[in-house]
Amino acid sequence: MRKKKVLFINNPILSLITSLLLVFSFYCRPKEIKILEPPSDRHQPYNFVGQKGMVVAAHHLAAKAGLEMLKIGGNAIDAAVTTAFALNASEPFASGIAGGGFMVIYVASEKRITVVDFREKAPQEIPKEIFNDEGKIEPNGLAVAVPSALAGWIYSLKKYGTKNLADVTQEAIKIAENGFNVSQTFSRINKDQYEKIITNAGEETCYLNKGFPYEPGDLFRNPELARTLKLIVSKGIDEFYKGELAKKIVKAVKEKGGVMSLKDLALYKPVEHPPLKGNYKDYTLFSIPPPSSGGVHIIQLLNIIENWPVKKWGPNSPAYIHHLCEALRFVFADRSRYLGDPNFTEVPIEKLISKKHAKQIVSQIKPDSTLDFYPFGKFEDKVEESGNTSHICVIDEQGNIVSLTHSINHFFGSGIVPENTGFLLNNIMYDFSSDLNSPNALRPYSRPLSSMSPLIMFKKDKPYLILGSPGGTRIFSSLTQIIINIIDFDMSIDEAIEAPRFFTYSSQGKPRSVSLESRFSEKTIEALKNLGHSVRIREAFDKYFGGAQGILILKDKKVILGGADSRRDGHGEGY
């Protein structure tokens, strides 16, 4: 040993080679990612950082649950389902087992993308006259569609995951049992929805704090949900669709004036189909086809925007906002004319997402004024105020990806909680059109039109962006703006998410006002008014525009960046 040491020191060539190797290895070492502490101002852009995997969701406990699943060897699908269950416990007002949604999955080993559609369906016996004179459904049992989230999550888990039901519910059960301190967001939404909750769930529900809304900092626990999840683990999901839980769901719906039957629940099955594909510049986007309008309209909007020099116009510029608003009004006109459940109506998807159709729209948009009429417009005034729903993004070490958007529709859904179960039933029936001639008309077992748009974007042949958002009919508008912020305005993921947003639509062929976050300048607002837009100023960071979650995959820099929207309680966890 000693001899060798002497030899090393006395051999200048060997010493030089060793030194060079040391210098080389120092420069080629895996780069340590400098992780900054989150800023005290939650609205200040902040990228969560990872190298192997990441989970971004609307609650920190749910994101942590998903990350733990990745760390113990679960894949992206295991982590996404774990996060979904954990969100049911930690953000119960936006999603849960009695809701529904859509999942885009990228299977890295097969380089294949697939869509799992678990949108709720109308009960078979639903009467057509459930709409009142104003075209609305009363907040009662008739608002509840056949719950489908649990079936969708477990279908995906069994087909693409590696873990079992007990593994993916463990953290959700802990959160429900131990509870957590309520955030400002939770408290505010709880107060806003008080009337519905107290009317449908009663004073004793865990969704109220001794009969009153939760204040920020109050402890929220849901032991009944924990018991329900344990029951599902021990008896399987048939307990929910055919067993005692199914009976409780039907009983709760009927007691509140609904018509759901045990047969409706027993017959529910999620479906899997290929994604919808579109291109924007050098990027390829994969999202979901109808019954969500989201995928169609994001592709449509990007096809339209491709014709304009948006980079030159710049973010927040009147020209950019004006042109995109006009595009949105045409898109909403198409939405009302064509979009619905493809099992019941023919949707001309290829036409709508074609570059030719986009060019036809572009040719009608005036750069210096709004139009008076948007052809085909018959969209009912069903643009809800609520920024409901929730989105999860996951990527694992093998490169598998999940982009999952799910919902119980409005915040706190229908407000109906089946006896001693702790979960909220959806009010997705609100998404049907009251117009019997609409492609989105209510029919037994049909799926109402959605705006959810979970997506995965590829740069050349590599996954680049995972993105999705809640926000009702604002979803595809907000996601388009985030994509443009990243691709054209060179923003990083969270900067793109936190940037000020706007939205408009057309109804009956007429333009509606432009909603803008109050961070837009007076100069911009005046310029928009001069172009003919009426404007409505909203909060600086308004959850009306959604609460997007995204992951940017920068493989060349060996880093994954997560962005989580401060309009809600978004959070990312990477490793």
Next chain:
Amino acid sequence: MKKITLATLFLIVLFSPVILAQDGEESAPPPFEQPLLITSAGQNAEILMASVLAKRAGLDSKLSKIASPKDLENMKTVVLVLGASSKGLGAAGLDLAKEKERVNLLVEEAQKKNIPLLCLHLGGEARRGPLSDELISAFLPFAKMAIVVKSGNKDGFISGICEKYNIAIVEIEKTADVLTPLKEAFK
């Protein structure tokens, strides 16, 4: 020991007018009588909370989101829950001007009939802002008493009006805490 007793007696004698006065104040009849009409100024969600509180306090109350002067029939108190909700106004088909007009007619009639007004502000900080403040400024001055969730009065806006118009104000931490002062107001 004797010294202590004498000192104690001295203190009792010294402060007895104060003690008696306070006692006298506490035993004064509460300002409000039942039955009470609960309505809002601003179509907020807190009106339902006020109704639950009244029920828990065992009070004989009637809730009306769009109460008009005719709802004052047989009523002995009006409880006005302050704070504007754009969502609530929209759902009721009202704008701020129409809502102000409705509440104004109600308050005027209540004044004519000597029906006292109890104002509640239960929405905290989230139920402040230009619309809510306009309603608070318009109707709080007519109140005999206000019960307010503290976080809604961080800037002293509500207590400032109360001071100006000599209105008794009770600040509480949470909505549920309204129960005690509400019960006491109707004892």
